Amino acid sequence: MVRLLRPFGRVVTYTRWLHLFMAVVWPAMWMYIDDSWVFSSAVLLALAGLVPAMRVVEGMQARLLLTGHRPDGESMDIVVAPSSTWGDRGRTVLWLEARLVIGCCVSMLTVQLPVLALDLVAVARGGQQDDGGIVRLPGHHWWYAWVSPLPLFLLAAVVVGAGGLITRLARRLLGPSPAERLAALEERTEQLLERNRIARELHDSIGHALTVAVVQAGAARAAGDPDFTDRALAAIEETGRAALEDLERVLGVLREAERPVSARPTLADADRLLESARASGAKVDAEVTGPLETLPGPVTREGYRILQEALTNVLRHAGAVPVRVRVHAADGALTLSVRNPLPGGETAQGRGSGLRGIRERAALLGGRARTGPDPAGDWQVHVELPVG
Template structure:
């Protein structure tokens, strides 16, 4: 019983009823002039469906009255936007005519079913029927009184059923078109790509800073030298400050979606990565060939992050070992090559998130990344990024 009464405890049941009544207000005014004019109202209604802004009006009404959501709620699959194609116009015309037909039927039953219930009671008592009744009762019988609740129950079923029907029609006819769904999917994909990029930025920057801090702290404790400890603390401070700058920049982008992404480090700032690795005890042999400053912005920024992750992996998995870094720019193509002795095979393997990030960054720019043993006892990270 509680399940049957549940729809009548929801406000949206009555707003849907109101929505259907609103569809027949304008045609109902013509009934006072001539009933034939009321049926002729379907023609101007169809013409109204050709007006682009009509879709906005109907979408707002449908969201408010049929779903109970605000017009700006993006979770509702009813579009609040002007018609952009002839298909949109066609669906809107069908919607307007369908809403009129369903609304007319519901309005008539809303009036006639209560009248029928009163007529049944009057007939059971020996009285007369109302003059506006469409259904005439034969004679006066006492058992008509037992039937009097049925029209009201039927009206309740009509209100709930018609509300569900018109809502389904709204989602179908006022919902997004194929082009709009594709546009929304592309926007969602862009958001996911941006989140993935931010995740990589945080992983590379914060991961590098924490790795340097851990390695420096361990080396300082093992060395037992005040001079070495001072150098280690300076390296930790510098790396931590750079990580905080990166973190503040990323958080600023997250807070303000329209804020331009600026201030990201490039390969021109690679010296601080190399010095950080050297301060951690690694013997870094670096060689830069070509004009790094001529590289396009996306290439030089992603190249910096790739080099950062490669050096972080060296410190994390191999420790303070001799490392060779080669940066070459030729014909606009950037080649990064980082090699170091393979780590102790007994060391715990990493999860591979950093190497996957390197490959994703390279693929995003149409480049290639090769990671793994080189056959000569070294671990290599070689990345080629085209100028485009």
């Protein structure tokens, strides 16, 4: 019983009922102009369905009254957009005609079934039946009073069933076309890729800054040298300021989707990373060759982040060890290599999120990345990115 009564506790049941009543409001005005008002309304609705903007109007009504979603919501069940193809126009015409037919039936039954219930009671008491009733009741029988609630139960079933039917039709006829579904999927994919990119940006930038700060602070405390402490604090300040700039830029993109992305660091700024690693105690042997300033924007920006993550991993996992950095741009490719000894001959699996981010960055640019121990026992990050 509770399950049967549950739909009548939902607002959407009554908004769907209202939506079906609205389907015959302005077509019914033709009753006063032309006797064939149903035919005239069907023809006019077919012509109106060919207007691209009609899909917007019907979609807004259907979203608000049939599904309970706001007209400007993100639900893709029902599209609020002009018809872009003749297929969309044809489906809009079918929707308008179906809405008219179902709306006429529900509107008529909404009026006639309560009238029938009253007639059953009146006839059972010896009264006269209303002339406008859809069913003629023979005779005056006492048991008519007992069946008088049945038309009301039937009306309730009609309201719930017709509401569900018109909603399914709306999702089918006013829903997105295959082209629109593909466009929405592509947009969603772009959003996910952008979120992943932002996550990598934050991981690499903030992770590098925190790693440098921790290493510098630990070294300064262990050294007990005021001059070394001053240099360590200066390195922490510089790295922290750069991280704050990156954080503000990323947060600005998240807050304002249309805001242009400010300049991101490139491999031309690689010296900043190398000096930061040296200030943290690592003995960096760097060799940067080739025209880095002519590299395409995506390549040089992602190359900077890859180098940053590789140096961060050295400081975080190996500490103050010798690091060999080679960056070479030539022959249509950018080659980046970072190699360092593993402390105490340890081995690593290379399953961290930072290394995964390096491989993802390389893959998105059509390149490849190798991370892990080499035959000599050192840890290496070797990345090749196409420049063309």
